[in-house]
Amino acid sequence: MNSISKFTTSGVRRFHLLAIALVVASGLGCTGSASAQQVVFDDSWQEQGFPRLDKNQYRLQGEVLGILAKDSVSVLFRRLSEEFWDKRKARWRWTVVQGVPPTNLKVKGGEDRNISIYFMFLPGKDAERLKSSSVRRILASKKTRTLQYVYGGAHPAGERFYSPYSKSAGMNIVLRTVGTGSHDEQVDLEADYVDAFGGEPEVLFGIGISSDSDDTDTEVRATVEGFFIE
Numbered sequence: 001m002n003s004i005s006k007f008t009t010s011g012v013r014r015f016h017l018l019a020i021a022l023v024v025a026s027g028l029g030c031t032g033s034a035s036a037q038q039v040v041f042d043d044s045w046q047e048q049g050f051p052r053l054d055k056n057q058y059r060l061q062g063e064v065l066g067i068l069a070k071d072s073v074s075v076l077f078r079r080l081s082e083e084f085w086d087k088r089k090a091r092w093r094w095t096v097v098q099g100v101p102p103t104n105l106k107v108k109g110g111e112d113r114n115i116s117i118y119f120m121f122l123p124g125k126d127a128e129r130l131k132s133s134s135v136r137r138i139l140a141s142k143k144t145r146t147l148q149y150v151y152g153g154a155h156p157a158g159e160r161f162y163s164p165y166s167k168s169a170g171m172n173i174v175l176r177t178v179g180t181g182s183h184d185e186q187v188d189l190e191a192d193y194v195d196a197f198g199g200e201p202e203v204l205f206g207i208g209i210s211s212d213s214d215d216t217d218t219e220v221r222a223t224v225e226g227f228f229i230e
Helices: 011-025 124-129 135-140 189-197
Strands: 046-048 057-061 064-070 073-079 089-098 113-122 145-151 160-163 167-176 181-188 203-212 219-229
Touching (some): 073 135, 089 113, 113 219, 145 181, 167 189
Parallel strands (some): 145 167
Antiparallel strands (some): 089 219, 113 203, 160 167
8 A cells, every 4th residue: 555645544533633633722833934935745755665664654735744653664755946955944833643652863773753854955966966866866875964853752852963874964853852742843954054064055955754663663643734944
């Protein structure tokens, strides 16, 4: 079954009712900006799975992305058109209705988390070269530098550390620890990039969203919405 699909059964109704209740309770959210461009959840997104592991289920609904991870893991990836390449700020709302327990995100294996949102940067000449490449080749490029904002893990909000998989090429930034709830986030990609890698970012080439529950054999039900880059 294609994991980018509709969720089924009455559990979906309960999931959406809970998500709506959390969103309403959290207030109106972030204010807008004239320079902001919305990232739409449509068929321009591609899913990347991992060998021998089940994929998540994603529901692409325009302004809202539904996520269901049942003992599974995968990354939903989208290239950004050139109009996004010089953008340096982002904001979104993420809601977790059901999540994973605390895990250590600094070591390989067992590092489940509710949601991660990735921002991938490339040098200009590499961005031009990889515009039509496969998702796997883009993710494997040694020139890629990635900021990964995390909802989950056994780490306090604000902690930063390099990914155990990509090491100095990928920085984890914990925005929310484990738990459930709805939160509005605003991030300064340029400031975080300089802090993580030194120098100025060139091209904001792609974004990814993932959930990871395979190591703890648990389940994540979540949404991401109101996703803007400016």
